[in-house]
Amino acid sequence: MTPVKGGYAVDVPVINVSDRARREQASVFSTFKAFGVTFRRMFRSLFKGDMPTISYPEQQRPYSERFRGTHILTVRNDGSLKCVACYMCATICPAECIYIEAGEHPNPEIEKFPQRFDIDMMRCIYCGFCVDACPEEAIVMSREHHQAVYNRSDTIYNIEKLMQRPGIAAKGPGYRPNVPFAEARIFDPATQKECPFPSVVDERHPAVLYESQINKRH
Amino acid sequence: MPKITINDRMYEVEKGKTIIQVADEVGVQIPRYCYHPDIGIEGSCRMCLVEVEKAPKLVPSCATPVADGMVVRTGTARVQQAVRYAMEFLLLHHPIDCPVCDQSGECWLQDYYMAYAQHDSRYPLGEKTRRRKAFDLGPKVKLDQERCILCTRCVRFTKNVTHTNEIQVFNRGHKAEIGIYEDAPLDNPYSMNVVDVCPVGALTSSDFRFKVRAWFLQGTTSVCAGCSTGCNNRVDHSTRAFGGAIPGYTATDGKIYRTVGRRNVEVNKSWLCDEGRLSFHTLERWPRLVSAIVDGRPQDAAVALETAHRRFEAIRQESGDNAVAALGSASNTNEALFLMKKYFKDRVDFRIGGETELYRQLEDDLLRRLDKHPNTQGAIDLGLDGELGGLRGLCEKAEHKEIRAMWISFHPQLVGDDPRESIAGLRRLIAALDFSVVSTTHDFDWARKASILIPMAAWSEEKGTYTNYAGRVQIANRAVMPGGDALPLHVHMSELLKLQNIQVTRNPSEIFEWLGREASIYGSLDYEAIGLLGAVPGKRTADETREVVR
Numbered sequence: 001m002t003p004v005k006g007g008y009a010v011d012v013p014v015i016n017v018s019d020r021a022r023r024e025q026a027s028v029f030s031t032f033k034a035f036g037v038t039f040r041r042m043f044r045s046l047f048k049g050d051m052p053t054i055s056y057p058e059q060q061r062p063y064s065e066r067f068r069g070t071h072i073l074t075v076r077n078d079g080s081l082k083c084v085a086c087y088m089c090a091t092i093c094p095a096e097c098i099y100i101e102a103g104e105h106p107n108p109e110i111e112k113f114p115q116r117f118d119i120d121m122m123r124c125i126y127c128g129f130c131v132d133a134c135p136e137e138a139i140v141m142s143r144e145h146h147q148a149v150y151n152r153s154d155t156i157y158n159i160e161k162l163m164q165r166p167g168i169a170a171k172g173p174g175y176r177p178n179v180p181f182a183e184a185r186i187f188d189p190a191t192q193k194e195c196p197f198p199s200v201v202d203e204r205h206p207a208v209l210y211e212s213q214i215n216k217r218h
Numbered sequence: 219m220p221k222i223t224i225n226d227r228m229y230e231v232e233k234g235k236t237i238i239q240v241a242d243e244v245g246v247q248i249p250r251y252c253y254h255p256d257i258g259i260e261g262s263c264r265m266c267l268v269e270v271e272k273a274p275k276l277v278p279s280c281a282t283p284v285a286d287g288m289v290v291r292t293g294t295a296r297v298q299q300a301v302r303y304a305m306e307f308l309l310l311h312h313p314i315d316c317p318v319c320d321q322s323g324e325c326w327l328q329d330y331y332m333a334y335a336q337h338d339s340r341y342p343l344g345e346k347t348r349r350r351k352a353f354d355l356g357p358k359v360k361l362d363q364e365r366c367i368l369c370t371r372c373v374r375f376t377k378n379v380t381h382t383n384e385i386q387v388f389n390r391g392h393k394a395e396i397g398i399y400e401d402a403p404l405d406n407p408y409s410m411n412v413v414d415v416c417p418v419g420a421l422t423s424s425d426f427r428f429k430v431r432a433w434f435l436q437g438t439t440s441v442c443a444g445c446s447t448g449c450n451n452r453v454d455h456s457t458r459a460f461g462g463a464i465p466g467y468t469a470t471d472g473k474i475y476r477t478v479g480r481r482n483v484e485v486n487k488s489w490l491c492d493e494g495r496l497s498f499h500t501l502e503r504w505p506r507l508v509s510a511i512v513d514g515r516p517q518d519a520a521v522a523l524e525t526a527h528r529r530f531e532a533i534r535q536e537s538g539d540n541a542v543a544a545l546g547s548a549s550n551t552n553e554a555l556f557l558m559k560k561y562f563k564d565r566v567d568f569r570i571g572g573e574t575e576l577y578r579q580l581e582d583d584l585l586r587r588l589d590k591h592p593n594t595q596g597a598i599d600l601g602l603d604g605e606l607g608g609l610r611g612l613c614e615k616a617e618h619k620e621i622r623a624m625w626i627s628f629h630p631q632l633v634g635d636d637p638r639e640s641i642a643g644l645r646r647l648i649a650a651l652d653f654s655v656v657s658t659t660h661d662f663d664w665a666r667k668a669s670i671l672i673p674m675a676a677w678s679e680e681k682g683t684y685t686n687y688a689g690r691v692q693i694a695n696r697a698v699m700p701g702g703d704a705l706p707l708h709v710h711m712s713e714l715l716k717l718q719n720i721q722v723t724r725n726p727s728e729i730f731e732w733l734g735r736e737a738s739i740y741g742s743l744d745y746e747a748i749g750l751l752g753a754v755p756g757k758r759t760a761d762e763t764r765e766v767v768r
Contacts, residue, residue, distance in 0.1 A: 086317030087431045102428035108352040112318040112428055135317045 063143040067174040068126045070144045071119055073162040074137060074184040081159065082184055083138040085114040089130035097123035098130065119162065121147055121155045128175045137184040140176035142168050163187045220286035225293075237279035237290055238266050248292055249301060249330050251308075251417050252369035253280035256487045258378045263369050264304040265330070268292050276300050298334065305335035311347045313364040321419030323432035327367070349395060355385070356404030358424050358492060359413060363395050366420035372396065372412040379489065380584070382406045396420070408584065410496075411489050414479055425496060426476045430456060435475060438697035439750055441684055442477070443549060443592040443677040444494035444633040446577045447585050448686030449486035450751065451477045453498070453678050453697040472698035474498045474678060482751050485690065491586050497632035501676050504630070504660040508702025511671040519672065519703045523710065526625070526655045526670050527717040533623045533653060539563055541622040545612060545647075546602060548573050548591030549629035550707050551682025552691070553729040555593070555600050556737070557711035557722065562625065568597040569608035570628075570640040577687050587687060590631045592677075592694075596685035599739050609643040616650035623653040626668070627707055630660060632677060657707060673704035680706030681726045683748065691743055692752035 045051045074082045085102035101116040130139050144167055149155055164187045219230050224246050231240045241248050251263035261281035268279045271289035316322040349363035372385045384404045388397045398404055413423045435454040442449040455474045477498060479490040510522035530542050543565035546555045559566050577589035606612055615621045630636055641664055648654045648667045656668040659676040679700040685691050708729060712722040727745040734740040742756045
């Protein structure tokens with residue numbers, strides 16, 4: 001197939017459509033020929049296991065590490081919610097599906113925490129902007145995307161549902177920032193029975209580095 | 219009159235002004251933190267430095283008075299460098315907690331950093347000095363010492379404006395910090411103004427804190443309806459419904475989150491009292507009246523108005539025009555009261571308490587006045603303080619059957635509780651009347667006794683003018699929509715007048731023009747002339763208008 005100046009090579013196969021149409025006219029022989037293809041594929045998949053499909057709910061394909069599925073709210077090392085209710089996700093959200101109500105945290109170093117954090121999953125378009133906007137890596141996405149429910153109102157996920165949905169741990173997180181923070185982890189119900197909420201933190205938040213200094217001063 | 223040159227343009231200015239005041243007047247922008255026109259000059263932030271010819275160093279423009287022949291340059295390379303250094307010092311120990319900071323979005327540090335500095339900090343975040351965060355200065359204000367830039371605006375506010383001196387600078391040098399004495403919390407009636415004057419997130423309002431981010435809010439210029447001073451303010455309300463279809467949270471547009479003082483040198487400078495600032499919460503105290511109620515059953519508002527009109531006409535034909543009257547409210551707009559006067563043929567009064575006795579009396583010498591109605595002077599100008607004799611007189615006339623039918627318009631007082639005698643008087647009046655229509659904003663149990671209840675828009679839900687105690691006419695714009703079927707009173711009145719075959723517009727500015735033609739004192743004004751800052755009708759003498767708040 002050497003290209004020739006001003007056109008194509010001579011040995012490019014030319015398909016004569018009218019010839020082919022005449023040859024493949026519907027007839028008894030072509031019917032049996034088609035059966036042949038069907039049975040060949042059937043026996044190959046039955047005995048050789050050469051199968052392009054999977055039995056979906058039982059068997060599932062692995063997803064990319066950057067898959068944008070249902071959101072997860074991450075926790076600090078003590079298991080309290082990492083979100084500081086800064087509304088960055090609600091601001092950037094193009095679908096306007098995030099509703100936050102902020103409250104005064106008992107620890108003045110953290111100051112703010114979400115009393116409500118609801119995501120309307122029916123409205124979410126899974127663009128991942130909330131993950132990009134979050135300054136605390138408090139919201140990441142999972143590789144989970146099964147959201148079939150019996151009731152429309154169940155598609156609105158609240159804090160508890162966004163934190164500890166069973167099945168998230170098995171699949172692992174999906175889309176999250178490229179340089180993850182060390183202490184942003186996913187709530188694990190096996191190691192931790194209950195989540196302290198509203199969270200009071202003895203452990204050191206990045207903002208609490210110099211607590212001892214403050215105590216000394218006052 | 220000295221002549222000075224700013225950025226190659228010559229201006230003739232008043233003697234004794236400082237450079238920054240002149241620059242503000244002529245529209246030259248100079249960055250500043252510590253300078254505020256109403257609280258005195260400090261010159262501590264070094265942001266307003268400008269270059270003055272023949273001066274050896276850059277001079278702070280907020281503290282330098284103008285002199286004849288002065289040549290000032292702003293924004294030169296030398297000035298920009300100085301401002302950048304000033305910003306770097308101010309931000310040296312800033313905690314950069316913008317995500318949780320309430321000021322973020324309207325923070326001057328953010329604005330000026332983007333406009334003038336854009337440097338990288340030489341201090342790693344972990345090594346910055348830590349100070350006390352988020353503690354109460356008083357019941358309404360919280361302080362975060364880490365974010366404070368020591369501009370001392372709050373200190374000067376309590377020193378020069380309220381003369382209470384609660385907030386002070388403690389310690390010196392890099393240990394200096396804003397604070398209060400242990401036994402003297404910041405608890406004066408004007409305390410929340412320090413939140414307004416604070417250019418950064420150091421002082422935050424306990425009421426507004428964390429309710430909503432500043433960029434979700436839209437501001438509408440309005441006038442406080444808490445008392446007869448009529449302070450200019452800005453109503454910040456939500457415009458965007460976020461949260462998708464989350465039940466109960468989609469209708470977030472039309473919620474008022476805060477009010478902020480708007481500068482008007484003639485009335486309130488930049489200040490609001492705390493009661494007036496938080497007075498919008500009063501509207502949430504009772505359930506709102508959302509539909510008209512006729513004989514105890516909800517009814518369409520148009521049908522209810524028609525029923526009311528038919529009964530009024532019938533009683534007028536039976537017992538003469540004098541048997542029908544109306545009781546307006548000193549919290550209604552001039553437009554509504556004027557149309558009410560038209561429909562009820564001058565048989566309108568507005569006094570339910572002692573408004574006329576109270577409205578010129580002071581409660582303190584700064585802003586607050588004893589009369590808690592915004593439009594007492596407007597009602598007097600319309601001649602509503604006539605021979606009907608107020609609520610007591612109306613009660614007597616109703617009991618003697620001189621008056622058989624009445625329209626009663628009732629706004630709850632935004633500041634403080636309504637006097638019990640007034641409510642008792644209204645009960646007595648409704649009981650004595652043959653036929654009564656009550657238009658009110660909330661579902662009060664005493665009003666349920668009336669024959670017809672009409673829902674009415676409250677303050678900030680209607681556009682109209684109020685006339686304050688000094689005779690200044692000011693426009694309050696509509697910030698949010700009233701709930702349910704509620705409509706402004708002037709719309710109800712124009713519907714009633716239409717039933718009388720008088721075609722009336724619903725547009726408040728056109729109604730005001732009509733008012734100006736009839737009530738000659740307002741003849742010189744229209745909405746354009748009133749504008750953002752209000753106007754005093756020309757016929758008043760200068761002495762009366764001079765009586766403004768200091």
